[in-house]
Amino acid sequence: MNAVIVGFMAGISIYSTVKNGFGFFTFLPVVFIPFVINSKKVDWELQEELKSRDLK
Template sequence: MKENKFAKFSDQELLDKRKNLKNLFVINAVLIGFLIGISIYGAIKNGFGFFTFFPLIFVFLLIKTKTDSNELESEIKSRDLK
């Protein structure tokens, strides 16, 4: 089974990390929208090509951070923190 990387953190560190993740979600949402907009504009203007799909690679990487937040939330729930 995969080890939870947040198990080593103290309670206060977990709560601080959750607060930072909330800010990161807003930034990620703006970046994802911007990158998808660039891809759509590139597809309409120049057709499909490498630079149409290149920004979508970064979208995938930004979405991957969601798994970290799920692990963090599960660790906070397992410790009964609020």
């Protein structure tokens, strides 16, 4: 699912650049891509911690 979100954001950036040149909507999705990737890492670490404490 995260790959779809990252691909969608990258697609929006590319489409915006081709259609309108550089602007706000060119960089906005690119800014959020690291947050999406980092959220997956945090989720994985949280699941590992819950498993180590035998909570899930």
